[in-house]
Amino acid sequence: xxxxxxxxxxxxxxxxxxxxxxxxxxxxxxxxxxxxxxxxxxxxxxxxxxxxxxxxxxxxxxxxxxxxxxxxxxxxxxxxxxxxxxxxxxxxxxxxxxxxxxxxxxxxxxxxxxxxxxxxxxxxxxxxxxxxxxxxxxxxxxxxxxxxxxxxxxxxxxxxxxxxxxxxxxxxxxxxxxxxxxxxxxxxxxxxxxxxxxxxxxxxxxxxxxxxxxxxxxxxxxxxxxxxxxxxxxxxxxxxxxxxxxxxxxxxxxxxxxxxxxxxxxxxxxxxxxxxxxxxxxxxxxxxxxxxxxxxxxxxxxxxxxxxxxxxxxxxxxxxxxxxx
Numbered sequence: 001x002x003x004x005x006x007x008x009x010x011x012x013x014x015x016x017x018x019x020x021x022x023x024x025x026x027x028x029x030x031x032x033x034x035x036x037x038x039x040x041x042x043x044x045x046x047x048x049x050x051x052x053x054x055x056x057x058x059x060x061x062x063x064x065x066x067x068x069x070x071x072x073x074x075x076x077x078x079x080x081x082x083x084x085x086x087x088x089x090x091x092x093x094x095x096x097x098x099x100x101x102x103x104x105x106x107x108x109x110x111x112x113x114x115x116x117x118x119x120x121x122x123x124x125x126x127x128x129x130x131x132x133x134x135x136x137x138x139x140x141x142x143x144x145x146x147x148x149x150x151x152x153x154x155x156x157x158x159x160x161x162x163x164x165x166x167x168x169x170x171x172x173x174x175x176x177x178x179x180x181x182x183x184x185x186x187x188x189x190x191x192x193x194x195x196x197x198x199x200x201x202x203x204x205x206x207x208x209x210x211x212x213x214x215x216x217x218x219x220x221x222x223x224x225x226x227x228x229x230x231x232x233x234x235x236x237x238x239x240x241x242x243x244x245x246x247x248x249x250x251x252x253x254x255x256x257x258x259x260x261x262x263x264x265x266x267x268x269x270x271x272x273x274x275x276x277x278x279x280x281x282x283x284x285x286x287x288x289x290x291x292x293x294x295x296x297x298x299x300x301x302x303x304x305x306x307x308x309x310x311x312x313x314x315x316x317x318x319x320x321x322x323x324x325x
Contacts, residue, residue: 032243032288040077040280042084043297045265049231049273050179050303054208057179060086060112061297063215063236064279066097066124067105074280074294078108084298087177089115089164092236092277093122093188093215096150097129097284106158116176117164120185122215122237125152129283144191167213169198179301180206184230185213189221190237190255196224203229209301217257217276226269232301233274238262240278244291263292275299 050057060081067074089112095105106113128147156166165172167185174181182203187193194214203210209232212225217235225233240263241250250262260266263278280294 032290036289036293037282037287038073039293041293041295043295045275045297046300046302047232047265047273048302048304049209050301051208052303052305054303055178057088057177057209057301058086059088059090059299059301060084061090061234061275061277061299063092063277064094064239064281065105066094066281066283067101068098068284069100069104075104075108079110081296082111086115086298089117090213090234091117091119092213092234093120094124094236095155096125097281099128099148099150102151102154102158105155113162113164116174118167118172118183118213119159119164120168120187120213120215121152122188123191125155126150129285131285169195171199171203173204179208181209181211182207183211183213186221188215189218190216194221196221200224201228216255217274219256222268222274226272230272233272236277236279238276239282240292242282242289242292246291
């Protein structure tokens with residue numbers, strides 16, 4: 001009888017353990033797919049990268065919207081960014097996740113399209129997302145598969161008609177708030193569309209800011225920008241790791257960038273800064289974030305002076321009701 005009682009006790013304990021683990025898994029799935037995926041945040045960073053004597057420049061960095069037409073919460077949150085009144089808007093691609101999402105992207109960006117802007121595209125501006133084995137993200141050399149073509153030409157036309165400049169494989173010069181900016185970009189290195197030789201060479205030495213743009217922060221491209229004397233490169237693509245662990249951080253970057261630089265500000269070489277946005281969206285086939293909130297960034301660029309260092313802090317715009325899409 002004692003033997004039977006012990007066996008029953010162990011069986012009950014095992015059942016409770018399994019039930020508890022299942023409950024934790026369900027709670028984690030709910031949190032990552034419903035709560036954190038929609039907990040949009042605005043990050044503020046200050047970077048000393050301008051030439052001495054230049055006025056501070058406020059740059060809004062938006063990346064990886066991965067927009068679908070029915071994502072009303074994301075669209076509403078992005079539309080609030082106009083109130084920041086940035087001097088310059090930089091968009092580093094992957095705006096689309098649906099062939100009918102162009103109007104949603106344009107409406108969400110709203111008045112930001114009337115401000116000076118620069119952009120390059122990512123793979124998910126050209127091709128729709130597809131289901132993927134998540135373990136492929138641990139292999140940077142896995143075979144790429146592309147979904148249906150997306151209307152990137154319509155998106156580009158809408159951006160440029162409102163005044164934003166396409167920096168893809170071209171050098172752009174503009175003056176914003178009294179700051180002379182020279183910017184160059186490449187097409188998405190993640191799918192090997194980059195052709196850095198089209199913009200190679202030292203940028204205008206009279207510029208207050210030499211800015212590089214790329215969707216995926218591949219080291220081979222970052223090395224070229226650094227060698228040519230760029231002050232700052234802005235990128236997206238990584239989603240900040242998307243699923244991160246406490247005390248560990250990102251498990252993958254989905255590119256050749258090391259995990260320590262998966263989001264935020266870091267140095268590349270002796271003189272160049274890198275800013276990687278964790279982005280605002282996810283693939284519709286992997287709609288979850290954990291320990292990695294969706295974000296846009298407001299960068300305050302200041303002149304270089306002795307002892308300057310980059311620092312960052314988190315700020316959130318007013319929270320909106322949770323959305324399930």
